[in-house]
Amino acid sequence: MSEHRPAPILPGSAIGVLGSGQLGRMFAIAARRMGYRVHTLSPDEDTPTGQVADVEVNAPYEDLAAVCKFASGVSVVTFEFENVPAETAAAAARCAPVRPGGHVLHIAQHRLREKTFLSEAGLPVTAFRRVNSLEELRRAAKDVGLPAILKTAGFGYDGKGQYRIFGESDFPLAWAAVGESEAVLEAFVNFDREISVVAARTMNGDFVHYGAVENQHRNGILDISIAPARVPDQVAQNAVEIARAVLAKLEVVGVLCVEFFVCADGTLLINELAPRPHNSGHFTFDANITSQFEQQLRAVCGLPLGSVTQFAPAAMANLLGDLWDEGEPDWAAAASIPDVKLHLYGKLTARPGRKMGHLTAIARSTDEALRHVERARCLLARDKVTHTQPVN
Ligand code: AMP
Numbered sequence: 001m002s003e004h005r006p007a008p009i010l011p012g013s014a015i016g017v018l019g020s021g022q023l024g025r026m027f028a029i030a031a032r033r034m035g036y037r038v039h040t041l042s043p044d045e046d047t048p049t050g051q052v053a054d055v056e057v058n059a060p061y062e063d064l065a066a067v068c069k070f071a072s073g074v075s076v077v078t079f080e081f082e083n084v085p086a087e088t089a090a091a092a093a094r095c096a097p098v099r100p101g102g103h104v105l106h107i108a109q110h111r112l113r114e115k116t117f118l119s120e121a122g123l124p125v126t127a128f129r130r131v132n133s134l135e136e137l138r139r140a141a142k143d144v145g146l147p148a149i150l151k152t153a154g155f156g157y158d159g160k161g162q163y164r165i166f167g168e169s170d171f172p173l174a175w176a177a178v179g180e181s182e183a184v185l186e187a188f189v190n191f192d193r194e195i196s197v198v199a200a201r202t203m204n205g206d207f208v209h210y211g212a213v214e215n216q217h218r219n220g221i222l223d224i225s226i227a228p229a230r231v232p233d234q235v236a237q238n239a240v241e242i243a244r245a246v247l248a249k250l251e252v253v254g255v256l257c258v259e260f261f262v263c264a265d266g267t268l269l270i271n272e273l274a275p276r277p278h279n280s281g282h283f284t285f286d287a288n289i290t291s292q293f294e295q296q297l298r299a300v301c302g303l304p305l306g307s308v309t310q311f312a313p314a315a316m317a318n319l320l321g322d323l324w325d326e327g328e329p330d331w332a333a334a335a336s337i338p339d340v341k342l343h344l345y346g347k348l349t350a351r352p353g354r355k356m357g358h359l360t361a362i363a364r365s366t367d368e369a370l371r372h373v374e375r376a377r378c379l380l381a382r383d384k385v386t387h388t389q390p391v392n
Contacts (some may be wrong), residue, residue: 019081024049
Protein backbone atom coordinates (compact mmCIF):
# COMPACT_ATOMS: atom_id res chain seq x y z
CA MET A 1 0.00 0.00 0.00
CA SER A 2 2.68 2.54 0.95
CA GLU A 3 4.80 3.97 -1.85
CA HIS A 4 8.53 4.69 -1.60
CA ARG A 5 9.24 8.37 -1.89
CA PRO A 6 8.99 9.19 -5.57
CA ALA A 7 10.22 12.54 -6.89
CA PRO A 8 7.78 15.37 -6.17
CA ILE A 9 5.34 16.40 -8.88
CA LEU A 10 6.22 20.00 -9.59
CA PRO A 11 4.29 23.06 -10.83
CA GLY A 12 3.59 22.84 -14.55
CA SER A 13 2.48 19.21 -14.19
CA ALA A 14 -1.13 18.16 -14.74
CA ILE A 15 -3.22 16.83 -11.84
CA GLY A 16 -6.27 14.66 -12.54
CA VAL A 17 -9.38 15.04 -10.40
CA LEU A 18 -12.12 12.38 -10.41
CA GLY A 19 -15.36 14.24 -9.75
CA SER A 20 -16.32 17.75 -10.77
CA GLY A 21 -18.14 19.49 -7.92
CA GLN A 22 -17.24 22.41 -5.68
CA LEU A 23 -14.46 20.54 -3.88
CA GLY A 24 -12.71 19.98 -7.20
CA ARG A 25 -13.34 23.61 -8.15
CA MET A 26 -11.63 24.94 -5.01
CA PHE A 27 -8.84 22.38 -5.46
CA ALA A 28 -8.40 23.56 -9.06
CA ILE A 29 -8.24 27.22 -7.93
CA ALA A 30 -5.50 26.32 -5.42
CA ALA A 31 -3.63 24.19 -7.98
CA ARG A 32 -3.78 26.76 -10.77
CA ARG A 33 -2.59 29.46 -8.39
CA MET A 34 0.55 27.36 -7.88
CA GLY A 35 1.04 26.87 -11.62
CA TYR A 36 -0.32 23.34 -12.00
CA ARG A 37 -2.68 22.27 -14.73
CA VAL A 38 -5.91 20.54 -13.73
CA HIS A 39 -7.89 17.90 -15.62
CA THR A 40 -11.28 16.72 -14.34
CA LEU A 41 -13.36 13.68 -15.28
CA SER A 42 -17.06 13.18 -14.48
CA PRO A 43 -20.28 12.29 -16.31
CA ASP A 44 -21.35 15.97 -16.36
CA GLU A 45 -20.62 19.03 -18.50
CA ASP A 46 -19.87 22.67 -17.65
CA THR A 47 -19.22 21.59 -14.07
CA PRO A 48 -18.02 23.61 -11.06
CA THR A 49 -14.56 22.00 -11.46
CA GLY A 50 -14.60 22.02 -15.27
CA GLN A 51 -15.23 25.78 -15.35
CA VAL A 52 -11.88 26.32 -13.59
CA ALA A 53 -9.87 23.35 -14.90
CA ASP A 54 -7.69 23.28 -18.04
CA VAL A 55 -9.39 20.14 -19.34
CA GLU A 56 -12.90 18.79 -18.63
CA VAL A 57 -13.48 15.19 -19.70
CA ASN A 58 -17.08 14.13 -19.91
CA ALA A 59 -17.38 10.33 -19.40
CA PRO A 60 -19.18 7.93 -17.07
CA TYR A 61 -17.01 6.59 -14.24
CA GLU A 62 -17.75 3.10 -15.57
CA ASP A 63 -16.02 3.91 -18.90
CA LEU A 64 -12.70 2.41 -17.82
CA ALA A 65 -11.02 3.08 -21.18
CA ALA A 66 -11.83 6.79 -20.80
CA VAL A 67 -10.61 6.71 -17.18
CA CYS A 68 -7.31 5.11 -18.23
CA LYS A 69 -6.83 7.62 -21.04
CA PHE A 70 -7.57 10.44 -18.58
CA ALA A 71 -5.06 9.09 -16.04
CA SER A 72 -2.40 8.64 -18.74
CA GLY A 73 -2.56 12.39 -19.41
CA VAL A 74 -1.75 13.49 -15.83
CA SER A 75 1.05 13.02 -13.29
CA VAL A 76 -1.22 11.99 -10.40
CA VAL A 77 -4.92 11.30 -9.92
CA THR A 78 -6.86 12.43 -6.86
CA PHE A 79 -10.57 12.76 -6.25
CA GLU A 80 -13.09 15.17 -4.86
CA PHE A 81 -15.94 12.66 -4.72
CA GLU A 82 -15.43 9.36 -2.89
CA ASN A 83 -18.34 7.52 -4.45
CA VAL A 84 -16.56 6.64 -7.68
CA PRO A 85 -16.65 2.86 -8.24
CA ALA A 86 -13.66 0.86 -6.99
CA GLU A 87 -12.99 -0.30 -10.58
CA THR A 88 -12.61 3.34 -11.66
CA ALA A 89 -9.90 3.98 -9.06
CA ALA A 90 -8.24 0.68 -10.03
CA ALA A 91 -8.31 1.56 -13.75
CA ALA A 92 -6.79 4.98 -13.01
CA ALA A 93 -4.11 3.35 -10.82
CA ARG A 94 -2.94 1.26 -13.79
CA CYS A 95 -2.04 4.48 -15.64
CA ALA A 96 -0.97 6.96 -12.90
CA PRO A 97 -0.46 7.11 -9.13
CA VAL A 98 -3.82 7.53 -7.34
CA ARG A 99 -3.66 9.42 -4.02
CA PRO A 100 -5.17 8.68 -1.61
CA GLY A 101 -5.10 5.03 -2.71
CA GLY A 102 -8.17 3.08 -3.85
CA HIS A 103 -8.19 1.20 -0.50
CA VAL A 104 -9.13 4.47 1.26
CA LEU A 105 -12.04 5.02 -1.15
CA HIS A 106 -13.14 1.44 -0.76
CA ILE A 107 -13.48 1.81 3.03
CA ALA A 108 -14.85 5.35 3.17
CA GLN A 109 -17.53 4.88 0.53
CA HIS A 110 -19.26 2.12 2.46
CA ARG A 111 -20.60 2.77 5.97
CA LEU A 112 -20.42 -0.84 7.06
CA ARG A 113 -16.79 -1.29 5.94
CA GLU A 114 -15.95 2.09 7.48
CA LYS A 115 -17.50 1.35 10.86
CA THR A 116 -16.05 -2.16 10.93
CA PHE A 117 -12.59 -0.80 10.10
CA LEU A 118 -12.86 1.85 12.83
CA SER A 119 -14.12 -0.47 15.55
CA GLU A 120 -11.49 -3.12 14.70
CA ALA A 121 -8.86 -0.38 14.94
CA GLY A 122 -10.09 0.35 18.47
CA LEU A 123 -11.48 3.76 17.49
CA PRO A 124 -14.77 4.96 19.00
CA VAL A 125 -17.91 4.57 16.85
CA THR A 126 -21.63 4.60 17.52
CA ALA A 127 -23.07 1.14 18.30
CA PHE A 128 -24.06 -0.42 14.96
CA ARG A 129 -25.29 -3.63 13.33
CA ARG A 130 -25.34 -4.85 9.76
CA VAL A 131 -28.88 -5.29 8.42
CA ASN A 132 -29.73 -7.39 5.37
CA SER A 133 -33.44 -8.14 5.87
CA LEU A 134 -36.47 -6.94 7.78
CA GLU A 135 -35.91 -9.79 10.23
CA GLU A 136 -32.30 -8.69 10.82
CA LEU A 137 -33.53 -5.15 11.35
CA ARG A 138 -35.78 -6.36 14.18
CA ARG A 139 -32.89 -8.24 15.79
CA ALA A 140 -30.46 -5.35 15.32
CA ALA A 141 -32.90 -2.96 17.01
CA LYS A 142 -32.92 -5.22 20.07
CA ASP A 143 -29.10 -5.02 20.20
CA VAL A 144 -28.54 -1.28 19.64
CA GLY A 145 -31.84 -0.09 21.20
CA LEU A 146 -34.36 2.50 20.00
CA PRO A 147 -34.45 5.20 18.78
CA ALA A 148 -32.01 4.31 16.04
CA ILE A 149 -31.15 5.33 12.48
CA LEU A 150 -31.13 2.98 9.52
CA LYS A 151 -28.64 4.06 6.84
CA THR A 152 -27.83 2.59 3.44
CA ALA A 153 -24.47 0.80 3.61
CA GLY A 154 -23.09 2.37 0.44
CA PHE A 155 -23.05 5.68 -1.38
CA GLY A 156 -24.82 7.79 1.25
CA TYR A 157 -24.04 11.41 2.08
CA ASP A 158 -25.68 14.52 3.54
CA GLY A 159 -28.29 12.47 5.38
CA LYS A 160 -29.49 10.80 2.16
CA GLY A 161 -30.62 7.16 2.41
CA GLN A 162 -31.40 7.45 6.13
CA TYR A 163 -34.49 6.71 8.16
CA ARG A 164 -35.12 7.35 11.85
CA ILE A 165 -36.76 4.56 13.78
CA PHE A 166 -38.66 5.40 16.96
CA GLY A 167 -40.75 2.27 17.43
CA GLU A 168 -41.33 -1.19 15.97
CA SER A 169 -44.06 0.12 13.66
CA ASP A 170 -41.35 2.04 11.75
CA PHE A 171 -39.44 -1.11 10.68
CA PRO A 172 -41.21 -1.79 7.34
CA LEU A 173 -41.03 1.87 6.22
CA ALA A 174 -37.37 2.14 7.24
CA TRP A 175 -36.49 -1.05 5.38
CA ALA A 176 -38.32 0.27 2.28
CA ALA A 177 -36.54 3.66 2.66
CA VAL A 178 -33.10 2.03 2.28
CA GLY A 179 -34.31 0.21 -0.82
CA GLU A 180 -34.48 -3.18 0.97
CA SER A 181 -30.74 -3.52 0.47
CA GLU A 182 -27.72 -3.82 2.75
CA ALA A 183 -27.90 -1.24 5.51
CA VAL A 184 -26.45 -0.28 8.89
CA LEU A 185 -28.56 0.28 11.99
CA GLU A 186 -26.97 2.83 14.28
CA ALA A 187 -27.92 3.79 17.81
CA PHE A 188 -29.30 7.32 17.93
CA VAL A 189 -26.73 9.51 19.69
CA ASN A 190 -28.11 12.24 21.90
CA PHE A 191 -25.05 14.40 21.23
CA ASP A 192 -24.20 17.74 22.76
CA ARG A 193 -22.67 18.98 19.49
CA GLU A 194 -20.95 17.82 16.32
CA ILE A 195 -17.34 18.55 15.46
CA SER A 196 -14.91 17.52 12.73
CA VAL A 197 -11.17 17.44 12.20
CA VAL A 198 -9.79 18.04 8.71
CA ALA A 199 -6.23 16.77 8.42
CA ALA A 200 -3.59 16.08 5.80
CA ARG A 201 -0.86 13.43 5.60
CA THR A 202 2.07 12.96 3.26
CA MET A 203 3.77 9.84 1.91
CA ASN A 204 6.42 10.30 4.64
CA GLY A 205 3.74 10.25 7.33
CA ASP A 206 3.91 14.00 8.06
CA PHE A 207 0.61 15.14 9.53
CA VAL A 208 -1.09 18.51 9.95
CA HIS A 209 -4.62 19.38 11.09
CA TYR A 210 -6.95 22.35 11.34
CA GLY A 211 -8.09 21.62 14.91
CA ALA A 212 -11.66 20.84 15.93
CA VAL A 213 -14.38 22.62 13.96
CA GLU A 214 -17.94 22.83 15.26
CA ASN A 215 -20.70 21.86 12.83
CA GLN A 216 -24.41 22.57 12.88
CA HIS A 217 -26.58 20.54 10.51
CA ARG A 218 -30.05 21.22 9.16
CA ASN A 219 -32.05 18.37 7.58
CA GLY A 220 -28.90 16.21 7.66
CA ILE A 221 -26.92 18.78 5.62
CA LEU A 222 -24.11 20.90 7.03
CA ASP A 223 -25.43 24.41 7.64
CA ILE A 224 -22.82 26.28 9.71
CA SER A 225 -19.20 25.59 10.72
CA ILE A 226 -17.44 27.47 13.50
CA ALA A 227 -13.64 27.38 13.79
CA PRO A 228 -12.30 26.73 16.33
CA ALA A 229 -15.07 24.61 17.89
CA ARG A 230 -16.46 25.82 21.19
CA VAL A 231 -15.42 22.71 23.12
CA PRO A 232 -12.95 22.16 26.00
CA ASP A 233 -9.30 21.94 24.85
CA GLN A 234 -9.11 18.33 25.99
CA VAL A 235 -12.02 17.35 23.73
CA ALA A 236 -10.41 19.10 20.75
CA GLN A 237 -7.07 17.40 21.48
CA ASN A 238 -8.71 13.98 21.75
CA ALA A 239 -10.44 14.54 18.40
CA VAL A 240 -7.14 15.47 16.76
CA GLU A 241 -5.43 12.36 18.18
CA ILE A 242 -8.23 10.14 16.85
CA ALA A 243 -7.94 11.83 13.42
CA ARG A 244 -4.17 11.28 13.48
CA ALA A 245 -4.73 7.57 14.16
CA VAL A 246 -7.31 7.29 11.35
CA LEU A 247 -5.04 8.88 8.73
CA ALA A 248 -2.07 6.78 9.86
CA LYS A 249 -3.99 3.48 9.92
CA LEU A 250 -5.44 4.16 6.47
CA GLU A 251 -2.03 5.38 5.20
CA VAL A 252 -3.82 8.37 3.71
CA VAL A 253 -1.85 10.49 1.25
CA GLY A 254 -4.01 13.59 0.93
CA VAL A 255 -6.73 15.14 3.06
CA LEU A 256 -9.29 13.34 5.18
CA CYS A 257 -12.04 14.64 7.46
CA VAL A 258 -13.25 12.82 10.55
CA GLU A 259 -16.74 13.81 11.73
CA PHE A 260 -17.61 13.27 15.40
CA PHE A 261 -20.51 13.40 17.81
CA VAL A 262 -19.53 14.99 21.14
CA CYS A 263 -21.56 13.62 24.06
CA ALA A 264 -22.40 15.70 27.15
CA ASP A 265 -19.51 14.12 29.13
CA GLY A 266 -17.02 14.94 26.36
CA THR A 267 -16.94 11.41 24.92
CA LEU A 268 -16.27 11.37 21.17
CA LEU A 269 -17.87 8.98 18.69
CA ILE A 270 -16.84 8.96 15.03
CA ASN A 271 -19.86 9.42 12.75
CA GLU A 272 -18.19 9.43 9.35
CA LEU A 273 -14.97 9.73 7.35
CA ALA A 274 -14.59 11.76 4.16
CA PRO A 275 -11.31 10.97 2.33
CA ARG A 276 -11.00 14.44 0.74
CA PRO A 277 -11.38 18.11 1.63
CA HIS A 278 -14.65 18.66 3.48
CA ASN A 279 -17.35 21.28 3.67
CA SER A 280 -16.38 21.92 7.31
CA GLY A 281 -12.89 22.92 6.12
CA HIS A 282 -14.02 25.55 3.60
CA PHE A 283 -13.15 28.35 6.03
CA THR A 284 -9.46 27.46 5.56
CA PHE A 285 -9.62 29.00 2.07
CA ASP A 286 -9.96 32.47 3.64
CA ALA A 287 -8.80 32.04 7.23
CA ASN A 288 -5.58 29.97 7.07
CA ILE A 289 -2.13 30.32 5.54
CA THR A 290 -2.66 27.05 3.64
CA SER A 291 -6.16 25.94 2.70
CA GLN A 292 -7.33 22.32 2.86
CA PHE A 293 -7.31 22.33 -0.95
CA GLU A 294 -3.69 23.44 -1.25
CA GLN A 295 -2.84 20.87 1.41
CA GLN A 296 -4.43 18.12 -0.73
CA LEU A 297 -2.40 19.35 -3.70
CA ARG A 298 0.85 19.40 -1.72
CA ALA A 299 0.23 15.94 -0.25
CA VAL A 300 -0.65 14.22 -3.54
CA CYS A 301 2.28 15.93 -5.31
CA GLY A 302 4.76 14.83 -2.66
CA LEU A 303 5.54 18.40 -1.56
CA PRO A 304 5.97 19.40 2.09
CA LEU A 305 2.69 20.43 3.76
CA GLY A 306 2.00 24.13 4.34
CA SER A 307 1.36 26.01 7.56
CA VAL A 308 -2.13 25.52 9.00
CA THR A 309 -1.97 28.75 11.03
CA GLN A 310 -5.41 30.38 11.22
CA PHE A 311 -5.38 34.18 11.00
CA ALA A 312 -8.50 34.69 13.13
CA PRO A 313 -11.67 32.92 14.32
CA ALA A 314 -14.00 32.08 11.44
CA ALA A 315 -17.52 30.89 10.66
CA MET A 316 -18.89 29.44 7.43
CA ALA A 317 -22.53 29.30 6.29
CA ASN A 318 -23.64 27.16 3.36
CA LEU A 319 -25.84 28.64 0.65
CA LEU A 320 -28.30 25.98 -0.46
CA GLY A 321 -30.50 26.08 -3.55
CA ASP A 322 -33.51 26.91 -1.36
CA LEU A 323 -32.15 30.46 -1.18
CA TRP A 324 -33.05 30.87 -4.87
CA ASP A 325 -36.73 30.00 -4.25
CA GLU A 326 -38.02 33.46 -5.02
CA GLY A 327 -35.30 34.61 -7.37
CA GLU A 328 -31.61 35.46 -7.37
CA PRO A 329 -30.23 36.31 -3.91
CA ASP A 330 -28.97 39.86 -3.46
CA TRP A 331 -25.18 39.40 -3.69
CA ALA A 332 -24.48 43.09 -3.13
CA ALA A 333 -26.21 42.90 0.26
CA ALA A 334 -23.91 40.11 1.43
CA ALA A 335 -20.90 42.03 0.13
CA SER A 336 -21.88 44.98 2.36
CA ILE A 337 -20.25 43.22 5.34
CA PRO A 338 -16.55 43.70 4.61
CA ASP A 339 -15.21 40.73 6.57
CA VAL A 340 -17.51 38.23 4.85
CA LYS A 341 -16.25 36.35 1.78
CA LEU A 342 -18.62 35.01 -0.85
CA HIS A 343 -17.95 31.75 -2.71
CA LEU A 344 -20.24 30.55 -5.50
CA TYR A 345 -19.69 27.27 -7.26
CA GLY A 346 -20.95 28.08 -10.76
CA LYS A 347 -23.79 25.53 -10.61
CA LEU A 348 -26.28 26.25 -13.34
CA THR A 349 -29.48 25.12 -11.60
CA ALA A 350 -30.52 25.77 -8.01
CA ARG A 351 -32.43 22.93 -6.36
CA PRO A 352 -33.58 22.68 -2.72
CA GLY A 353 -30.78 21.18 -0.62
CA ARG A 354 -28.17 21.63 -3.37
CA LYS A 355 -24.93 23.26 -2.21
CA MET A 356 -24.59 26.36 -4.41
CA GLY A 357 -21.96 28.31 -2.46
CA HIS A 358 -20.93 29.47 0.99
CA LEU A 359 -20.02 32.54 3.01
CA THR A 360 -17.06 32.79 5.38
CA ALA A 361 -16.73 35.45 8.07
CA ILE A 362 -13.48 36.28 9.84
CA ALA A 363 -13.74 38.13 13.17
CA ARG A 364 -12.17 38.73 16.58
CA SER A 365 -14.15 35.88 18.16
CA THR A 366 -16.05 32.84 16.94
CA ASP A 367 -19.31 34.33 18.27
CA GLU A 368 -18.75 37.50 16.26
CA ALA A 369 -17.84 35.51 13.13
CA LEU A 370 -21.02 33.49 13.57
CA ARG A 371 -23.14 36.64 13.95
CA HIS A 372 -21.61 38.18 10.81
CA VAL A 373 -22.02 35.14 8.63
CA GLU A 374 -25.62 34.57 9.73
CA ARG A 375 -26.44 38.23 9.18
CA ALA A 376 -24.90 38.16 5.69
CA ARG A 377 -26.96 35.10 4.79
CA CYS A 378 -30.15 36.75 6.12
CA LEU A 379 -29.42 39.87 4.05
CA LEU A 380 -29.18 37.73 0.91
CA ALA A 381 -32.65 36.36 1.52
CA ARG A 382 -34.30 39.47 3.00
CA ASP A 383 -33.19 41.86 0.29
CA LYS A 384 -34.24 39.40 -2.39
CA VAL A 385 -37.78 39.33 -0.96
CA THR A 386 -37.81 43.14 -0.81
CA HIS A 387 -36.87 43.30 -4.50
CA THR A 388 -39.73 41.04 -5.54
CA GLN A 389 -42.30 43.15 -3.67
CA PRO A 390 -44.08 45.91 -5.60
CA VAL A 391 -42.53 49.33 -5.07
CA ASN A 392 -44.98 51.83 -3.50
P1 AMP B 1 -24.51 11.38 7.99
O1 AMP B 1 -24.96 11.51 6.55
O2 AMP B 1 -24.43 9.99 8.48
O3 AMP B 1 -23.30 12.19 8.30
O4 AMP B 1 -25.69 12.08 8.87
C1 AMP B 1 -26.04 13.42 8.70
C2 AMP B 1 -26.43 14.02 10.05
O5 AMP B 1 -27.53 13.29 10.63
C3 AMP B 1 -25.33 13.96 11.10
O6 AMP B 1 -24.40 15.00 10.94
C4 AMP B 1 -26.16 14.10 12.37
O7 AMP B 1 -26.59 15.44 12.57
C5 AMP B 1 -27.38 13.24 12.06
N1 AMP B 1 -27.10 11.84 12.49
C6 AMP B 1 -26.55 10.86 11.73
N2 AMP B 1 -26.38 9.72 12.44
C7 AMP B 1 -26.83 9.97 13.68
C8 AMP B 1 -26.91 9.21 14.90
N3 AMP B 1 -26.52 7.93 14.97
N4 AMP B 1 -27.43 9.83 16.00
C9 AMP B 1 -27.86 11.11 15.96
N5 AMP B 1 -27.81 11.88 14.85
C10 AMP B 1 -27.30 11.34 13.72
